[in-house]
Amino acid sequence: MNGGRAVPGLRDAGPDAHRSLGAAGPPGALDEALAALATLDALDAPVYIPGADGPWDAVEERLETTGRAVVCTRWGQWLTSALLHPELRSLLGQDWPRYRQTPVASGRLRFAVSRFVMKHTAALALGVEASALDLGYQLGGRPVLRGLGGELEVSLAHTDELILVGVSRTGPIGVDAEPADRDISFELLRDQVCTPREGEELAALPEEERRARLLRLWTLKEAYTKALGHGLRRRFSAFGFARDDGGRVVLADLPGGGDAGDVGWDFVTHPLGECYVVSVAHRTLPPTAPASPPAVPPRRD
Incomplete structure:
Protein backbone atom coordinates (compact mmCIF):
# COMPACT_ATOMS: atom_id res chain seq x y z
CA MET A 1 0.00 0.00 0.00
CA VAL A 175 4.73 -4.18 -5.95
CA ASP A 176 2.63 -3.95 -2.82
CA ALA A 177 3.08 -4.66 0.89
CA GLU A 178 0.75 -4.83 3.87
CA PRO A 179 1.33 -5.54 7.57
CA ALA A 180 0.56 -9.21 8.17
CA ASP A 181 -1.47 -8.35 11.26
CA ARG A 182 -3.69 -5.79 9.51
CA ASP A 183 -7.29 -6.02 10.72
CA ILE A 184 -9.11 -6.55 7.43
CA SER A 185 -12.89 -7.07 7.27
CA PHE A 186 -14.09 -9.69 4.80
CA GLU A 187 -17.71 -8.62 5.26
CA LEU A 188 -16.99 -5.02 4.27
CA LEU A 189 -14.50 -5.76 1.51
CA ARG A 190 -15.98 -8.84 -0.15
CA ASP A 191 -17.95 -7.02 -2.86
CA GLN A 192 -15.18 -4.48 -3.48
CA VAL A 193 -12.19 -6.83 -3.64
CA CYS A 194 -13.46 -10.29 -4.60
CA THR A 195 -15.00 -11.81 -7.68
CA PRO A 196 -18.05 -13.98 -6.88
CA ARG A 197 -15.89 -17.12 -7.06
CA GLU A 198 -13.22 -15.67 -4.78
CA GLY A 199 -15.87 -14.50 -2.32
CA GLU A 200 -17.42 -17.96 -2.11
CA GLU A 201 -14.04 -19.63 -1.64
CA LEU A 202 -13.01 -17.24 1.14
CA ALA A 203 -16.39 -17.43 2.89
CA ALA A 204 -15.91 -21.19 3.33
CA LEU A 205 -12.61 -20.78 5.22
CA PRO A 206 -12.05 -20.45 8.99
CA GLU A 207 -11.87 -16.80 10.05
CA GLU A 208 -8.10 -16.48 10.57
CA GLU A 209 -7.24 -18.32 7.36
CA ARG A 210 -9.80 -16.20 5.51
CA ARG A 211 -8.22 -12.98 6.81
CA ALA A 212 -4.75 -14.10 5.72
CA ARG A 213 -5.97 -15.18 2.27
CA LEU A 214 -7.89 -11.94 1.77
CA LEU A 215 -4.83 -9.90 2.69
CA ARG A 216 -2.73 -11.86 0.22
CA LEU A 217 -5.39 -11.37 -2.46
CA TRP A 218 -5.52 -7.64 -1.73
CA THR A 219 -1.76 -7.22 -2.19
CA LEU A 220 -1.79 -9.22 -5.43
CA LYS A 221 -4.53 -7.02 -6.87
CA GLU A 222 -2.75 -3.86 -5.74
CA ALA A 223 0.47 -5.04 -7.37
CA TYR A 224 -1.31 -5.97 -10.62
CA THR A 225 -3.16 -2.65 -10.98
CA LYS A 226 0.07 -0.78 -10.20
CA ALA A 227 1.85 -2.68 -12.96
CA LEU A 228 -0.95 -1.76 -15.35
CA GLY A 229 -0.82 1.88 -14.26
CA HIS A 230 -4.56 1.85 -13.52
CA GLY A 231 -4.29 2.94 -9.89
CA LEU A 232 -7.75 3.55 -8.43
CA ARG A 233 -9.47 3.31 -11.80
CA ARG A 234 -9.78 -0.49 -11.94
CA ARG A 235 -12.19 -2.27 -9.63
CA PHE A 236 -10.61 -5.17 -7.76
CA SER A 237 -13.80 -7.22 -8.14
CA ALA A 238 -13.50 -7.01 -11.96
CA PHE A 239 -10.71 -9.59 -12.10
CA GLY A 240 -9.54 -12.49 -10.01
CA PHE A 241 -6.70 -14.88 -9.31
CA ALA A 242 -6.53 -18.66 -9.23
CA ARG A 243 -3.91 -21.40 -9.42
CA ASP A 244 -3.28 -23.41 -12.56
CA ASP A 245 -2.53 -27.13 -12.64
CA GLY A 246 1.13 -26.40 -11.86
CA GLY A 247 0.29 -24.32 -8.79
CA ARG A 248 1.17 -20.96 -10.41
CA VAL A 249 -0.94 -17.92 -9.62
CA VAL A 250 -2.74 -16.80 -12.79
CA LEU A 251 -5.39 -14.27 -13.77
CA ALA A 252 -8.98 -15.57 -13.66
CA ASP A 253 -12.60 -14.44 -13.84
CA LEU A 254 -11.77 -11.91 -16.56
CA PRO A 255 -14.60 -10.20 -18.47
CA GLY A 256 -15.07 -11.95 -21.82
CA GLY A 257 -12.38 -14.47 -20.92
CA GLY A 258 -9.54 -11.92 -21.19
CA ASP A 259 -7.42 -10.86 -24.16
CA ALA A 260 -3.82 -10.89 -25.39
CA GLY A 261 -2.81 -8.35 -22.75
CA ASP A 262 -3.57 -10.87 -20.02
CA VAL A 263 -0.79 -13.32 -20.94
CA GLY A 264 2.85 -13.31 -19.90
CA TRP A 265 2.20 -12.35 -16.28
CA ASP A 266 3.98 -13.70 -13.21
CA PHE A 267 2.55 -13.23 -9.73
CA VAL A 268 4.28 -14.07 -6.47
CA THR A 269 3.70 -13.40 -2.78
CA HIS A 270 6.39 -13.53 -0.10
CA PRO A 271 5.78 -13.30 3.66
CA LEU A 272 8.38 -11.28 5.53
CA GLY A 273 8.23 -13.41 8.65
CA GLU A 274 5.27 -12.42 10.80
CA CYS A 275 5.56 -8.78 9.78
CA TYR A 276 4.50 -8.13 6.19
CA VAL A 277 2.92 -9.68 3.13
CA VAL A 278 4.70 -8.65 -0.08
CA SER A 279 3.31 -9.28 -3.57
CA VAL A 280 4.85 -8.66 -7.00
CA ALA A 281 3.21 -8.62 -10.44
CA HIS A 282 5.36 -8.64 -13.56
CA ARG A 283 4.66 -9.09 -17.24
CA THR A 284 7.48 -10.12 -19.56
CA LEU A 285 7.09 -8.40 -22.91
CA PRO A 286 8.55 -9.85 -26.10
CA PRO A 287 11.82 -8.20 -27.13
CA THR A 288 11.38 -5.25 -29.43
CA ALA A 289 12.78 -6.01 -32.84
CA PRO A 290 15.37 -3.51 -34.03
CA ALA A 291 14.13 -1.10 -36.65
CA SER A 292 14.95 -2.07 -40.20
CA PRO A 293 17.30 0.29 -42.01
CA PRO A 294 15.61 2.41 -44.69
CA ALA A 295 15.58 0.88 -48.13
CA VAL A 296 18.22 2.25 -50.48
CA PRO A 297 16.80 3.07 -53.90
CA PRO A 298 18.61 1.40 -56.79
CA ARG A 299 21.36 3.46 -58.30
CA ARG A 300 20.72 4.82 -61.76
CA ASP A 301 23.72 5.57 -63.89
Whole structure:
Protein backbone atom coordinates (compact mmCIF):
# COMPACT_ATOMS: atom_id res chain seq x y z
CA MET A 1 0.00 0.00 0.00
CA ASN A 2 1.14 3.56 -0.57
CA GLY A 3 -1.75 5.43 0.98
CA GLY A 4 -3.54 5.98 -2.33
CA ARG A 5 -6.55 3.65 -1.96
CA ALA A 6 -8.72 4.35 1.07
CA VAL A 7 -11.26 1.55 1.49
CA PRO A 8 -13.63 0.81 4.38
CA GLY A 9 -12.70 -2.49 5.98
CA LEU A 10 -8.98 -1.81 6.47
CA ARG A 11 -9.08 -0.88 10.11
CA ASP A 12 -6.08 0.81 11.67
CA ALA A 13 -5.00 4.26 12.83
CA GLY A 14 -2.24 6.81 12.44
CA PRO A 15 -1.09 9.43 9.93
CA ASP A 16 0.41 8.90 6.49
CA ALA A 17 -0.63 5.53 5.07
CA HIS A 18 -2.84 5.01 8.11
CA ARG A 19 -0.37 3.49 10.58
CA SER A 20 2.35 4.58 12.96
CA LEU A 21 5.89 4.15 11.73
CA GLY A 22 6.77 1.35 14.09
CA ALA A 23 7.43 -2.04 12.54
CA ALA A 24 4.64 -4.59 12.27
CA GLY A 25 4.94 -7.85 14.20
CA PRO A 26 6.73 -8.71 17.45
CA PRO A 27 9.84 -6.70 18.49
CA GLY A 28 12.86 -7.75 16.46
CA ALA A 29 10.75 -9.83 14.06
CA LEU A 30 11.37 -7.57 11.08
CA ASP A 31 15.15 -7.72 11.58
CA GLU A 32 14.96 -11.51 11.57
CA ALA A 33 12.70 -11.57 8.51
CA LEU A 34 14.96 -9.26 6.52
CA ALA A 35 18.06 -11.23 7.49
CA ALA A 36 16.33 -14.44 6.38
CA LEU A 37 15.90 -13.06 2.85
CA ALA A 38 19.62 -13.58 2.27
CA THR A 39 19.12 -17.35 2.68
CA LEU A 40 16.46 -17.64 -0.05
CA ASP A 41 17.50 -19.06 -3.42
CA ALA A 42 14.38 -17.82 -5.24
CA LEU A 43 15.27 -15.18 -7.82
CA ASP A 44 11.86 -13.56 -7.37
CA ALA A 45 12.40 -12.96 -3.64
CA PRO A 46 12.93 -9.39 -2.43
CA VAL A 47 16.51 -8.31 -1.69
CA TYR A 48 17.21 -6.50 1.57
CA ILE A 49 19.40 -3.41 1.07
CA PRO A 50 20.26 -1.72 4.38
CA GLY A 51 21.57 1.53 2.86
CA ALA A 52 22.67 3.40 -0.24
CA ASP A 53 26.07 1.67 -0.10
CA GLY A 54 24.46 -1.75 -0.44
CA PRO A 55 25.65 -4.43 -0.81
CA TRP A 56 23.89 -4.51 -4.20
CA ASP A 57 25.41 -7.76 -5.55
CA ALA A 58 22.19 -9.78 -5.25
CA VAL A 59 20.19 -7.05 -7.02
CA GLU A 60 22.69 -7.02 -9.89
CA GLU A 61 22.48 -10.82 -10.12
CA ARG A 62 18.69 -10.76 -10.39
CA LEU A 63 18.78 -8.03 -13.01
CA GLU A 64 21.28 -9.98 -15.08
CA THR A 65 19.38 -13.25 -14.71
CA THR A 66 15.72 -12.20 -14.90
CA GLY A 67 15.78 -8.55 -15.97
CA ARG A 68 13.99 -7.46 -12.81
CA ALA A 69 14.53 -7.13 -9.06
CA VAL A 70 12.64 -6.12 -5.92
CA VAL A 71 14.41 -4.25 -3.14
CA CYS A 72 13.12 -3.91 0.41
CA THR A 73 14.47 -1.93 3.32
CA ARG A 74 13.61 -0.10 6.52
CA TRP A 75 13.12 3.58 5.85
CA GLY A 76 14.93 4.57 9.04
CA GLN A 77 18.16 2.96 7.83
CA TRP A 78 18.27 5.31 4.83
CA LEU A 79 17.06 8.42 6.65
CA THR A 80 20.39 10.01 7.55
CA SER A 81 21.99 9.52 4.15
CA ALA A 82 18.87 10.88 2.42
CA LEU A 83 18.40 13.99 4.55
CA LEU A 84 22.11 14.85 4.60
CA HIS A 85 22.54 14.32 0.87
CA PRO A 86 23.83 17.60 -0.60
CA GLU A 87 21.63 17.17 -3.69
CA LEU A 88 18.41 16.08 -1.96
CA ARG A 89 16.37 18.82 -3.63
CA SER A 90 17.56 17.91 -7.12
CA LEU A 91 17.17 14.20 -6.36
CA LEU A 92 13.53 14.74 -5.40
CA GLY A 93 12.98 16.92 -8.47
CA GLN A 94 9.28 17.60 -8.98
CA ASP A 95 8.56 15.79 -5.70
CA TRP A 96 10.29 18.57 -3.75
CA PRO A 97 7.12 20.71 -3.31
CA ARG A 98 5.14 17.70 -2.09
CA TYR A 99 7.93 16.82 0.31
CA ARG A 100 7.97 20.35 1.72
CA GLN A 101 4.18 20.56 1.95
CA THR A 102 3.56 17.24 3.69
CA PRO A 103 2.35 18.43 7.12
CA VAL A 104 3.20 15.36 9.24
CA ALA A 105 6.94 15.11 9.88
CA SER A 106 7.04 11.30 9.86
CA GLY A 107 5.21 11.17 6.54
CA ARG A 108 7.46 13.84 5.05
CA LEU A 109 10.60 11.96 6.01
CA ARG A 110 9.35 8.63 4.75
CA PHE A 111 8.25 10.24 1.49
CA ALA A 112 11.76 11.58 0.88
CA VAL A 113 13.43 8.28 1.78
CA SER A 114 11.09 6.24 -0.44
CA ARG A 115 12.01 8.34 -3.48
CA PHE A 116 15.68 8.20 -2.49
CA VAL A 117 15.55 4.39 -2.39
CA MET A 118 13.66 4.20 -5.68
CA LYS A 119 16.14 6.43 -7.52
CA HIS A 120 19.18 4.56 -6.18
CA THR A 121 17.68 1.21 -7.19
CA ALA A 122 16.82 2.50 -10.66
CA ALA A 123 20.28 4.05 -11.01
CA LEU A 124 21.90 0.69 -10.29
CA ALA A 125 19.73 -1.01 -12.92
CA LEU A 126 20.66 1.62 -15.50
CA GLY A 127 24.31 2.06 -14.56
CA VAL A 128 23.98 5.80 -13.98
CA GLU A 129 24.06 8.23 -11.07
CA ALA A 130 20.80 8.66 -9.15
CA SER A 131 21.00 12.42 -9.68
CA ALA A 132 20.78 11.86 -13.47
CA LEU A 133 17.25 10.42 -13.25
CA ASP A 134 14.03 12.41 -13.58
CA LEU A 135 11.02 10.86 -11.85
CA GLY A 136 7.49 11.67 -12.96
CA TYR A 137 4.02 10.19 -12.56
CA GLN A 138 1.29 8.97 -14.87
CA LEU A 139 -2.35 9.96 -14.41
CA GLY A 140 -3.05 7.04 -12.07
CA GLY A 141 -0.04 7.87 -9.90
CA ARG A 142 2.31 5.27 -11.36
CA PRO A 143 5.96 6.43 -11.12
CA VAL A 144 7.85 6.65 -14.41
CA LEU A 145 11.38 7.60 -15.33
CA ARG A 146 11.49 10.30 -17.98
CA GLY A 147 14.22 10.85 -20.52
CA LEU A 148 17.27 8.89 -19.45
CA GLY A 149 15.97 5.66 -17.94
CA GLY A 150 12.63 5.74 -19.72
CA GLU A 151 13.08 2.11 -20.75
CA LEU A 152 13.10 0.95 -17.10
CA GLU A 153 9.81 0.16 -15.33
CA VAL A 154 9.59 1.07 -11.63
CA SER A 155 7.10 0.53 -8.81
CA LEU A 156 6.98 1.65 -5.18
CA ALA A 157 5.16 0.63 -2.00
CA HIS A 158 5.62 1.66 1.61
CA THR A 159 3.82 0.82 4.81
CA ASP A 160 4.91 1.18 8.42
CA GLU A 161 8.69 0.85 8.48
CA LEU A 162 8.98 -1.02 5.19
CA ILE A 163 9.87 0.42 1.77
CA LEU A 164 9.55 -1.79 -1.31
CA VAL A 165 10.85 -0.93 -4.80
CA GLY A 166 10.50 -2.97 -7.98
CA VAL A 167 12.50 -2.36 -11.18
CA SER A 168 12.23 -4.18 -14.49
CA ARG A 169 14.05 -4.05 -17.82
CA THR A 170 11.66 -6.56 -19.42
CA GLY A 171 8.14 -5.26 -18.86
CA PRO A 172 5.64 -3.73 -16.41
CA ILE A 173 6.13 -4.41 -12.70
CA GLY A 174 4.01 -3.64 -9.65
CA VAL A 175 4.73 -4.18 -5.95
CA ASP A 176 2.63 -3.95 -2.82
CA ALA A 177 3.08 -4.66 0.89
CA GLU A 178 0.75 -4.83 3.87
CA PRO A 179 1.33 -5.54 7.57
CA ALA A 180 0.56 -9.21 8.17
CA ASP A 181 -1.47 -8.35 11.26
CA ARG A 182 -3.69 -5.79 9.51
CA ASP A 183 -7.29 -6.02 10.72
CA ILE A 184 -9.11 -6.55 7.43
CA SER A 185 -12.89 -7.07 7.27
CA PHE A 186 -14.09 -9.69 4.80
CA GLU A 187 -17.71 -8.62 5.26
CA LEU A 188 -16.99 -5.02 4.27
CA LEU A 189 -14.50 -5.76 1.51
CA ARG A 190 -15.98 -8.84 -0.15
CA ASP A 191 -17.95 -7.02 -2.86
CA GLN A 192 -15.18 -4.48 -3.48
CA VAL A 193 -12.19 -6.83 -3.64
CA CYS A 194 -13.46 -10.29 -4.60
CA THR A 195 -15.00 -11.81 -7.68
CA PRO A 196 -18.05 -13.98 -6.88
CA ARG A 197 -15.89 -17.12 -7.06
CA GLU A 198 -13.22 -15.67 -4.78
CA GLY A 199 -15.87 -14.50 -2.32
CA GLU A 200 -17.42 -17.96 -2.11
CA GLU A 201 -14.04 -19.63 -1.64
CA LEU A 202 -13.01 -17.24 1.14
CA ALA A 203 -16.39 -17.43 2.89
CA ALA A 204 -15.91 -21.19 3.33
CA LEU A 205 -12.61 -20.78 5.22
CA PRO A 206 -12.05 -20.45 8.99
CA GLU A 207 -11.87 -16.80 10.05
CA GLU A 208 -8.10 -16.48 10.57
CA GLU A 209 -7.24 -18.32 7.36
CA ARG A 210 -9.80 -16.20 5.51
CA ARG A 211 -8.22 -12.98 6.81
CA ALA A 212 -4.75 -14.10 5.72
CA ARG A 213 -5.97 -15.18 2.27
CA LEU A 214 -7.89 -11.94 1.77
CA LEU A 215 -4.83 -9.90 2.69
CA ARG A 216 -2.73 -11.86 0.22
CA LEU A 217 -5.39 -11.37 -2.46
CA TRP A 218 -5.52 -7.64 -1.73
CA THR A 219 -1.76 -7.22 -2.19
CA LEU A 220 -1.79 -9.22 -5.43
CA LYS A 221 -4.53 -7.02 -6.87
CA GLU A 222 -2.75 -3.86 -5.74
CA ALA A 223 0.47 -5.04 -7.37
CA TYR A 224 -1.31 -5.97 -10.62
CA THR A 225 -3.16 -2.65 -10.98
CA LYS A 226 0.07 -0.78 -10.20
CA ALA A 227 1.85 -2.68 -12.96
CA LEU A 228 -0.95 -1.76 -15.35
CA GLY A 229 -0.82 1.88 -14.26
CA HIS A 230 -4.56 1.85 -13.52
CA GLY A 231 -4.29 2.94 -9.89
CA LEU A 232 -7.75 3.55 -8.43
CA ARG A 233 -9.47 3.31 -11.80
CA ARG A 234 -9.78 -0.49 -11.94
CA ARG A 235 -12.19 -2.27 -9.63
CA PHE A 236 -10.61 -5.17 -7.76
CA SER A 237 -13.80 -7.22 -8.14
CA ALA A 238 -13.50 -7.01 -11.96
CA PHE A 239 -10.71 -9.59 -12.10
CA GLY A 240 -9.54 -12.49 -10.01
CA PHE A 241 -6.70 -14.88 -9.31
CA ALA A 242 -6.53 -18.66 -9.23
CA ARG A 243 -3.91 -21.40 -9.42
CA ASP A 244 -3.28 -23.41 -12.56
CA ASP A 245 -2.53 -27.13 -12.64
CA GLY A 246 1.13 -26.40 -11.86
CA GLY A 247 0.29 -24.32 -8.79
CA ARG A 248 1.17 -20.96 -10.41
CA VAL A 249 -0.94 -17.92 -9.62
CA VAL A 250 -2.74 -16.80 -12.79
CA LEU A 251 -5.39 -14.27 -13.77
CA ALA A 252 -8.98 -15.57 -13.66
CA ASP A 253 -12.60 -14.44 -13.84
CA LEU A 254 -11.77 -11.91 -16.56
CA PRO A 255 -14.60 -10.20 -18.47
CA GLY A 256 -15.07 -11.95 -21.82
CA GLY A 257 -12.38 -14.47 -20.92
CA GLY A 258 -9.54 -11.92 -21.19
CA ASP A 259 -7.42 -10.86 -24.16
CA ALA A 260 -3.82 -10.89 -25.39
CA GLY A 261 -2.81 -8.35 -22.75
CA ASP A 262 -3.57 -10.87 -20.02
CA VAL A 263 -0.79 -13.32 -20.94
CA GLY A 264 2.85 -13.31 -19.90
CA TRP A 265 2.20 -12.35 -16.28
CA ASP A 266 3.98 -13.70 -13.21
CA PHE A 267 2.55 -13.23 -9.73
CA VAL A 268 4.28 -14.07 -6.47
CA THR A 269 3.70 -13.40 -2.78
CA HIS A 270 6.39 -13.53 -0.10
CA PRO A 271 5.78 -13.30 3.66
CA LEU A 272 8.38 -11.28 5.53
CA GLY A 273 8.23 -13.41 8.65
CA GLU A 274 5.27 -12.42 10.80
CA CYS A 275 5.56 -8.78 9.78
CA TYR A 276 4.50 -8.13 6.19
CA VAL A 277 2.92 -9.68 3.13
CA VAL A 278 4.70 -8.65 -0.08
CA SER A 279 3.31 -9.28 -3.57
CA VAL A 280 4.85 -8.66 -7.00
CA ALA A 281 3.21 -8.62 -10.44
CA HIS A 282 5.36 -8.64 -13.56
CA ARG A 283 4.66 -9.09 -17.24
CA THR A 284 7.48 -10.12 -19.56
CA LEU A 285 7.09 -8.40 -22.91
CA PRO A 286 8.55 -9.85 -26.10
CA PRO A 287 11.82 -8.20 -27.13
CA THR A 288 11.38 -5.25 -29.43
CA ALA A 289 12.78 -6.01 -32.84
CA PRO A 290 15.37 -3.51 -34.03
CA ALA A 291 14.13 -1.10 -36.65
CA SER A 292 14.95 -2.07 -40.20
CA PRO A 293 17.30 0.29 -42.01
CA PRO A 294 15.61 2.41 -44.69
CA ALA A 295 15.58 0.88 -48.13
CA VAL A 296 18.22 2.25 -50.48
CA PRO A 297 16.80 3.07 -53.90
CA PRO A 298 18.61 1.40 -56.79
CA ARG A 299 21.36 3.46 -58.30
CA ARG A 300 20.72 4.82 -61.76
CA ASP A 301 23.72 5.57 -63.89
